[in-house]
Amino acid sequence: MPQKIGVVTGGGDCPGLNAVIRAIAKSASRRGWEVVGALGGYEGLLPPEKLRPLDYDCVGGLLARGGTILGTANRGKFSAKVGHGDSRRLPVELLEETKQAMKRLGLSALISIGGDGSLSIAQQMHEHGIPIIGVPKTIDNDLDGTFMTFGFDSAVSCATDAIDRLHTTAESHNRVMVLEVMGRYAGWIALYAGVAGGADVILIPEIPFSYESVCAKIREREESGRRFSIVVVAEGARQTGGDFVASDTQSGRGEARLGGIGAVVTAELEKQTGKEARCCVLGHLQRGGPPTTFDRALCSIFGAEAVELVAAGDFGKMVAYQGSRVVGIPIIEAVGKLKTVNPAGSLARTARALGICLGD
Numbered sequence: 001m002p003q004k005i006g007v008v009t010g011g012g013d014c015p016g017l018n019a020v021i022r023a024i025a026k027s028a029s030r031r032g033w034e035v036v037g038a039l040g041g042y043e044g045l046l047p048p049e050k051l052r053p054l055d056y057d058c059v060g061g062l063l064a065r066g067g068t069i070l071g072t073a074n075r076g077k078f079s080a081k082v083g084h085g086d087s088r089r090l091p092v093e094l095l096e097e098t099k100q101a102m103k104r105l106g107l108s109a110l111i112s113i114g115g116d117g118s119l120s121i122a123q124q125m126h127e128h129g130i131p132i133i134g135v136p137k138t139i140d141n142d143l144d145g146t147f148m149t150f151g152f153d154s155a156v157s158c159a160t161d162a163i164d165r166l167h168t169t170a171e172s173h174n175r176v177m178v179l180e181v182m183g184r185y186a187g188w189i190a191l192y193a194g195v196a197g198g199a200d201v202i203l204i205p206e207i208p209f210s211y212e213s214v215c216a217k218i219r220e221r222e223e224s225g226r227r228f229s230i231v232v233v234a235e236g237a238r239q240t241g242g243d244f245v246a247s248d249t250q251s252g253r254g255e256a257r258l259g260g261i262g263a264v265v266t267a268e269l270e271k272q273t274g275k276e277a278r279c280c281v282l283g284h285l286q287r288g289g290p291p292t293t294f295d296r297a298l299c300s301i302f303g304a305e306a307v308e309l310v311a312a313g314d315f316g317k318m319v320a321y322q323g324s325r326v327v328g329i330p331i332i333e334a335v336g337k338l339k340t341v342n343p344a345g346s347l348a349r350t351a352r353a354l355g356i357c358l359g360d
């Protein structure tokens with residue numbers, strides 16, 4: 001049966017959002033469905049509606065384009081994040097208003113592309129009887145139930161490239177170069193990029209660090225003639241017994257904005273080792289630009305699969321990448337808790353086996 005469906009992108013932007021929008025629009029159009037995108041997140045659905053038609057032809061050229069043509073929001077009426085994995089309940093009136101807005105617009109289903117915040121809203125909408133499907137987006141890779149979120153590979157690729165570049169300058173100056181990467185309370189970006197880039201030290205939130213351990217690694221390298229070191233620090237890394245370093249508590253959003261640990265670590269390493277050290281904060285470069293080949297493929301699969309789930313009426317599900325296949329899992333399974341790095345898991349063990357110091 002022909003349908004009219006809505007697409008929403010919420011939370012921080014991320015490479016691959018447009019590729020998912022494109023895949024949804026193409027596969028839905030081929031079924032004869034109409035697709036509209038809500039501009040600026042869920043609020044675009046409410047009066048005065050801000051919508052954009054997404055037909056087969058208008059999504060050409062989107063596969064490799066960064067950002068989102070729909071715009072996005074991580075604050076406002078539909079903000080659900082209150083910090084460290086927690087989310088708030090939306091007022092039932094707002095859920096009802098959304099349901100009525102969808103009725104008015106003739107939307108038979110919604111596809112929400114987002115991270116834990118947007119998807120926890122999607123779960124609440126599902127519980128309120130709104131037909132909704134989720135697509136897992138975040139460079140942090142911290143959503144449960146899916147081995148990988150889209151955008152993560154692109155962020156890791158950007159961070160690995162940065163490590164490669166820092167290597168040559170670190171070596172030329174015999175310096176310690178500290179790279180601060182994103183990831184919030186999960187160390188996935190730091191750990192994957194650190195291993196892929198051949199870092200000497202990787203500090204992640206899941207493994208509290210001591211300067212003693214990090215300095216010992218730098219001295220060990222010095223004694224063996226390698227007079228430079230590369231330290232990758234996740235923005236959520238913290239010293240044993242210490243707290244997260246936040247640049248702002250973002251009162252409007254209710255969630256701390258992490259950042260600044262790179263500079264703290266750099267100053268301390270310089271003091272304790274006597275070596276010259278510099279800090280590079282990669283920041284939003286990890287979120288911008290075109291998605292990698294892998295992300296383009298994953299986004300295409302996710303988008304097409306989300307449309308399949310709508311066609312099957314299998315609502316309340318999120319598409320999930322589980323190694324050899326992409327399946328629909330209940331959204332609630334993905335948003336209940338953050339997926340963090342297992343300190344005893346295979347990638348952490350690989351890092352240790354290669355002589356990388358994890359700070360403990």
Ligand code: F6P
Pocket residue numbers: 012074115138139140182183184235257258287
């Ligand atoms: O969740 C994605 C992310 O990029 C985090 O890694 C980072 O902590 C946060 O968003 C930054 O958010 P903003 O763009 O609002 O500063």
